[in-house]
Amino acid sequence: MYTHQELVARLQELAGEARVGYKEFIASLNPTASPSFGVPLGLLWKETSKVSLEILTDNTLEEQLLKSVLLGKSKDFEKVKSFVPKIHDWAVCDKLSSECKFLDKDRNTYFDKVLGLDDGTEFGGRAALVMMEGHFVVDTHIDSVLQAVRTIVCKVDERECALVESGDLVSKKSREQYFYYTKMGAAWCLATCFEKFQEKTMAFFAQADLPHWVHNKGIRKACESRRITDENKTIIKQLLR
Numbered sequence: 146m147y148t149h150q151e152l153v154a155r156l157q158e159l160a161g162e163a164r165v166g167y168k169e170f171i172a173s174l175n176p177t178a179s180p181s182f183g184v185p186l187g188l189l190w191k192e193t194s195k196v197s198l199e200i201l202t203d204n205t206l207e208e209q210l211l212k213s214v215l216l217g218k219s220k221d222f223e224k225v226k227s228f229v230p231k232i233h234d235w236a237v238c239d240k241l242s243s244e245c246k247f248l249d250k251d252r253n254t255y256f257d258k259v260l261g262l263d264d265g266t267e268f269g270g271r272a273a274l275v276m277m278e279g280h281f282v283v284d285t286h287i288d289s290v291l292q293a294v295r296t297i298v299c300k301v302d303e304r305e306c307a308l309v310e311s312g313d314l315v316s317k318k319s320r321e322q323y324f325y326y327t328k329m330g331a332a333w334c335l336a337t338c339f340e341k342f343q344e345k346t347m348a349f350f351a352q353a354d355l356p357h358w359v360h361n362k363g364i365r366k367a368c369e370s371r372r373i374t375d376e377n378k379t380i381i382k383q384l385l386r
Contacts, residue, residue: 147192149200155192156182156207171206177326178234181206190214198224209237217244222258232268235326239275248280256281256289263297267324270297274330278337287342290334291349298331302356321358328359335363340370343377350384357386 147155160168160182168183184207198215201208209232216225225245232238248255259281263273274297277290301324308314314323339346350364364385368378 146197147195147200149202152192152196152200152208156184156189156205159184159188159192162188175206175234175236178206178236179204179209186210203231206234206237210240213237213241214244216241217246220247222247222255226258226262229262229269229272230264230266232272234268235271235329238268238271238326238330242272242275242279245276245280248276252281252283252286256286260293263300265300267327270301270324270327271330273297274327274334278330278334282334282337282341284342287338287345291338291346291353294331294334294338295353295355298328298356298359301327305356328356328362331359332362332366335359336366336370339363339367339381340372343373347377347381347384350381361385 163183163185167185168181171181171183172178182205189207189210193211193214196211196215198212198219201212201215203209203212212228216228219225225241228241232241248259256277259273259276261273262276263270274294277293281290305314305320305323308323309320314320335346335350338349346367350360353360355363364381367373367381
């Protein structure tokens with residue numbers, strides 16, 4: 146197992162194998178992330194077996210990504226929960242979700258705990274949403290997922306409207322950027338729900354009175370799926386606002 150000093154040296158070495166401009170490219174895709182060495186992900190994952198949670202800090206993107214893998218493998222939800230407040234980019238958030246496969250084994254136990262990750266922060270909300278999308282869009286939980294999406298995004302919308310009224314959010318762009326990653330997580334979750342439960346999700350879009358941005362983005366993301374027929378895409382597009 147690496148010491149932290151050895152890991153940093155290894156990450157610096159691997160970054161040297163990246164193509165020219167890779168580090169800058171990653172930064173442009175993930176602008177809110179921690180500083181990055183610029184290690185290609187294919188090389189980074191090969192180091193997973195050589196690190197432990199104890200040596201990893203939250204100072205770099207690569208360390209947080211490695212931590213996400215190890216936390217998923219630990220199957221310890223309390224450790225996962227304690228890590229979520231330290232997340233401030235979509236890549237780490239989504240990697241953590243994809244690695245938490247243990248959630249599939251006991252959805253009844255974990256659903257409320259996952260919903261509880263929404264702590265009022267941008268990536269707390271996104272963590273809850275992407276974990277629901279990845280592990281709970283199944284017959285037994287689809288209704289709960291749809292209602293949870295509505296709960297999370299409506300709370301964001303209430304805060305956004307209050308900031309607009311106070312004059313702290315003025316431009317259309319600033320409103321779109323407010324909790325952008327939470328709202329995008331909701332849109333992706335809704336798209337996955339529609340992909341798997343089209344009739345039920347279509348009824349939800351028609352009745353849920355979601356904030357307009359999330360409503361429309363969810364429909365547009367659903368229409369990008371190859372698993373949805375052209376006929377159903379035409380029908381759901383009629384629900385755009």
